[in-house]
Amino acid sequence: MPANLPPHYYELERVFKAEKDPKEKLRLARELLALMPKHKGTDKLQAEMKAKISKLNKEVVSGGKKGGAARSETLDHVDKEGAGQVVLIGPPNSGKSSLLDALTNAKPLIADYSYATREPLAGMMSYETISIQLVDTPPISPDLFENYMLGIIRNADLVCMVAGVSDNGCAERVKYVFDKLAERRVILTHTLPDEDKIDDPSLAHKKTIIVAHKIYDEGGELRSCGLSEDYPGFTIVGTSILDEGTLENFKKAIFTALDIIRVYTKTIGHEADFSDPIILKPESTVEQAAFALHKDFAYRFQYAKIWGEGKFDGQRVQKTFVLSDGDIIEFHI
């Protein structure tokens, strides 16, 4: 039986074979396995790739030292929680840890010296009816680049590039981060390209917003460092730890950039449950909402009733009905 591998599999395989860094090689191996169609024709190929993954995993965990002490943590991956995972990256001292501290329950080390943050640290941020996960990270600069940052960024749903606009050399420091990541095949972009227009599958395009942090310098003067001229098209949100309103704007900008909708459920004869919405991509249908809730639900589905803006209360709809943010849905099975 032929394997019928997708054309970009071979491209990615070439990149995989040439890659020397075991962590990146491991990530590429997992990607290749995910790309393989799962049928009899690829059984052998799948088994071989799984064996490679297992070998690379051992190598990464032992830090490349044969027989060396195994490190329990893998820094290149943070388990996702909540409605989306947002990674805060940027040059040293720009205020990444201060933002995590101000917006979540996490307690990072904040310091006026560079390189205080040594490892990724996650915290949960509440936004209206949902929680969004923020991940603080070590800086990216000519003096420090942690390879695991590539894994962290590739896994995230959204990147926030935190620029300290009252820091000396802000523009160059931010440019360094964009360039360094591009050199490692991670492209920070304001709009994701259509999947069928991506020529090089080894590139990861990551949706990014820019945070113009420390908009007030120590003298209270309003600052900027030319970000809107240097990065046209990007959402740029001005923030300061000292100004609660700017932090609220930042939360809203994150929610908007995540590009998700919240759909609430209600059971027949009860009020809607606003505590735990189903998180979906925009333009999702009632069927996709049912599927996200439970596979069985989607199969047994008869019809649904919808409440929301621009609908009649309790309007009866079929599974192809397209949902909007804030809709309430009652499944009838």
Ligand SMILES: Nc1nc2c(ncn2[C@@H]2O[C@H](COP(=O)(O)OP(=O)(O)O)[C@@H](O)[C@H]2O)c(=O)[nH]1
């Ligand atoms: N003026 C001003 N300083 C800030 C602000 N946020 C953080 N800082 C200071 O900037 C320095 C670096 O902050 P930190 O959060 O550790 O930066 P990180 O290295 O990017 O994690 C600390 O001295 C903070 O007190 C802000 O909004 N305005």
Ligand SMILES: [Mg+2]
């Ligand atoms: Mg920090």
